[in-house]
Amino acid sequence: MSVLEDRLRSELRAESDLITPESIVPLRLTGDTERVPGVPRRRGPRQWPIWMIPLAAAAAAAAVIAGTFAIAHALPGSGPRPASPKLASLPAYYAYTVQGNVYNYRSHGTQYSASVTGRYLKVRDTVSGKLLGRVYPPRPYNNFNVIATDASGTLFVLGAMHDFERNANTPPKVLARSSRTPMKFLELRIDAARRPQLSSLLLPVTVTPGQQPSIALSPDGTRLALTFGGGGQPAVLDVISLGTGRARRWVSPPVAWTPVLGPTGAWTADGKTLALQEEDVIRTPSRQAARNWRPHATALVYLIDTRAPGGTLAAGKLLVLRPPAHESAPGQVVLTPDGTKLIAVTSKQAFPPWGGTSSGQLSVYSARTGTMIQRRGPWTWHGIRPGRGRFARPVIALSSPTGSQLILLYPQHNENTLSVLTGGSLRTTGSPLPKGAGYQELEDALSTPDSLAW
Amino acid sequence: MEGDVAHLSDFTGPARARSTGPGAAYPQQDTGHVEVSRATHAVTTLYQSHALGLTRLAFIILGDRQAAEDVVQDAFCGLFRAWDRLPDDSNVLGYLRVSVVNGCRTVIRRNKRTPRSLAVPPAPSAEASVLVGEEHRAAVAALRRLPPRQREALVLRYFADLPEQETAAAMGVSRGTVKSTTARGLAALGRMLREGQ
Numbered sequence: 001m002s003v004l005e006d007r008l009r010s011e012l013r014a015e016s017d018l019i020t021p022e023s024i025v026p027l028r029l030t031g032d033t034e035r036v037p038g039v040p041r042r043r044g045p046r047q048w049p050i051w052m053i054p055l056a057a058a059a060a061a062a063a064v065i066a067g068t069f070a071i072a073h074a075l076p077g078s079g080p081r082p083a084s085p086k087l088a089s090l091p092a093y094y095a096y097t098v099q100g101n102v103y104n105y106r107s108h109g110t111q112y113s114a115s116v117t118g119r120y121l122k123v124r125d126t127v128s129g130k131l132l133g134r135v136y137p138p139r140p141y142n143n144f145n146v147i148a149t150d151a152s153g154t155l156f157v158l159g160a161m162h163d164f165e166r167n168a169n170t171p172p173k174v175l176a177r178s179s180r181t182p183m184k185f186l187e188l189r190i191d192a193a194r195r196p197q198l199s200s201l202l203l204p205v206t207v208t209p210g211q212q213p214s215i216a217l218s219p220d221g222t223r224l225a226l227t228f229g230g231g232g233q234p235a236v237l238d239v240i241s242l243g244t245g246r247a248r249r250w251v252s253p254p255v256a257w258t259p260v261l262g263p264t265g266a267w268t269a270d271g272k273t274l275a276l277q278e279e280d281v282i283r284t285p286s287r288q289a290a291r292n293w294r295p296h297a298t299a300l301v302y303l304i305d306t307r308a309p310g311g312t313l314a315a316g317k318l319l320v321l322r323p324p325a326h327e328s329a330p331g332q333v334v335l336t337p338d339g340t341k342l343i344a345v346t347s348k349q350a351f352p353p354w355g356g357t358s359s360g361q362l363s364v365y366s367a368r369t370g371t372m373i374q375r376r377g378p379w380t381w382h383g384i385r386p387g388r389g390r391f392a393r394p395v396i397a398l399s400s401p402t403g404s405q406l407i408l409l410y411p412q413h414n415e416n417t418l419s420v421l422t423g424g425s426l427r428t429t430g431s432p433l434p435k436g437a438g439y440q441e442l443e444d445a446l447s448t449p450d451s452l453a454w
Numbered sequence: 455m456e457g458d459v460a461h462l463s464d465f466t467g468p469a470r471a472r473s474t475g476p477g478a479a480y481p482q483q484d485t486g487h488v489e490v491s492r493a494t495h496a497v498t499t500l501y502q503s504h505a506l507g508l509t510r511l512a513f514i515i516l517g518d519r520q521a522a523e524d525v526v527q528d529a530f531c532g533l534f535r536a537w538d539r540l541p542d543d544s545n546v547l548g549y550l551r552v553s554v555v556n557g558c559r560t561v562i563r564r565n566k567r568t569p570r571s572l573a574v575p576p577a578p579s580a581e582a583s584v585l586v587g588e589e590h591r592a593a594v595a596a597l598r599r600l601p602p603r604q605r606e607a608l609v610l611r612y613f614a615d616l617p618e619q620e621t622a623a624a625m626g627v628s629r630g631t632v633k634s635t636t637a638r639g640l641a642a643l644g645r646m647l648r649e650g651q
Binding site for chain 1: 501511519523530608
């Protein structure tokens with residue numbers, strides 16, 4: 001066998017590894033489910049008698065009229081009003097990152113390209129879904145890595161990086177990660193005329209690529225929490241006053257884990273306490289590393305009193321959140337605005353995905369002791385692989401002060417639907433959910449929670 | 455992965471094709487229900503065994519994961535519809551392979567465009583959220599620039615490891631055509647790789 005044949009064979013096999021056994025969608029046999037047991041299969045299309053045509057037309061017209069009434073009654077706002085919302089108000093706007101190419105080069109008929117997840121930002125009105133604008137990072141920055149907003153949804157803080165660069169006179173496939181350009185912080189305000197205004201934000205901190213930064217803006221928009229480090233370096237939390245530029249720093253000795261602030265529920269409403277989670281993050285992305293990655297058995301959360309002058313992370317309260325038996329470690333931990341509870345997603349997953357069922361609940365933990373005090377919102381996902389942007393688990397977006405009411409993307413009938421969970425009851429229409437066109441846009445944006453600020 | 459590819463050519467004998475399915479476990483009654491159950495069970499079992507290998511085959515030819523999944527789904531749905539008409543001694547995997555290859559041809563004809571070069575799966579970290587399409591396989595990229603027939607021949611011969619006779623059956627051509635198409639494809643591939651260096 002020639003060298004070329006060997007090379008082709010090995011490259012084809014490596015390429016085919018992109019299709020993993022877990023990614024195989026279940027088989028849907030057309031017509032398989034409509035069959036009635038014991039009834040012989042019908043052969044060929046059925047011929048309807050000619051006199052049925054006017055009757056069918058009349059039935060269709062009646063169905064259209066009845067359907068119109070049904071839809072009108074189902075639309076939010078057209079039926080009886082639901083119970084008064086416990087959430088004070090929705091943020092006015094939300095912003096989310098959009099993937100795009102930063103590099104495109106064609107050489108000898110071969111296309112080389114690199115794309116990033118935050119090539120630009122879209123800002124939309126929560127209620128109407130109207131697009132207020134697209135925001136690009138200023139050159140040479142080409143990727144919005146982190147994004148956060150305040151409670152009103154009119155102020156956003158963005159962190160942009162210069163992720164890739166190609167040096168002149170190098171082969172097209174040599175594309176280097178920028179190792180020196182630090183993160184650029186920007187402030188995005190939505191003005192009275194509903195125009196996004198972007199400006200630089202000077203912070204007394206330098207974050208370089210690879211330090212795994214995450215940010216969370218306090219509900220009143222005056223302070224920014226920034227974490228980075230870990231992975232063999234000290235883990236750092238800075239709480240920076242955006243008015244004065246002063247920072248308070250909490251730091252740990254060198255650690256393997258990475259400090260992470262969740263996209264939702266990092267701060268309490270009074271801006272006093274901050275929840276920071278220990279996570280294992282893959283530093284050098286590769287398929288092997290992704291394959292070998294195993295989540296923690298428990299979730300470790302630090303509660304930091306941000307009014308303290310700073311110090312070591314160990315000064316914060318460390319809570320160990322244990323999952324219920326046979327379930328995954330609590331994920332997407334949300335601190336309720338009153339600071340009394342932590343809400344997290346735990347689930348069981350069966351394999352293979354085409355034959356198994358995922359199920360789980362929202363687990364509510366005491367923020368004082370870390371013990372589980374309640375389980376609510378059970379869901380089941382039946383053996384159908386979630387599609388792009390769909391998960392067999394909930395995504396929490398907003399919480400009422402005590403956590404009794406949540407707006408979330410909830411797995412229901414194998415779809416993730418924007419819903420309100422009040423106590424143990426779930427509904428998908430009515431206040432305080434956004435109405436009109438904004439519903440769908442927000443639902444789509446929520447399906448990538450790390451890229452959304454709402 | 456090799457096992458997944460190897461079983462493409464393992465499933466050749468007509469007797470084995472039927473015996474691996476659960477058809478024998480069902481009573482031979484001529485009612486729609488039993489027919490449907492048997493066909494459903496058999497096709498589902500075949501799908502669980504062969505979907506991965508066939509999806510990979512379609513993905514290599516098309517370079518598009520979604521289209522590959524659709525082609526394989528269509529092939530199995532076609533098998534399900536045709537189940538009653540298949541003779542008992544039919545080569546079910548061969549039938550599926552031909553369906554997949556034909557489905558890929560239809561997709562290519564419909565799209566009339568170069569398949570996308572690479573898809574990169576997401577990795578669970580912020581660092582990995584930066585997707586790099588740069589991780590490049592030159593031979594695969596060159597393969598995707600070959601004419602569809604040459605591409606099919608090379609993929610069936612060097613990815614699915616099919617002998618010439620089965621490659622010919624899957625492509626619907628003679629064995630001699632497979633040999634010449636493969637030789638021309640390899641020569642063109644070598645030329646493209648040399649030019650790319």
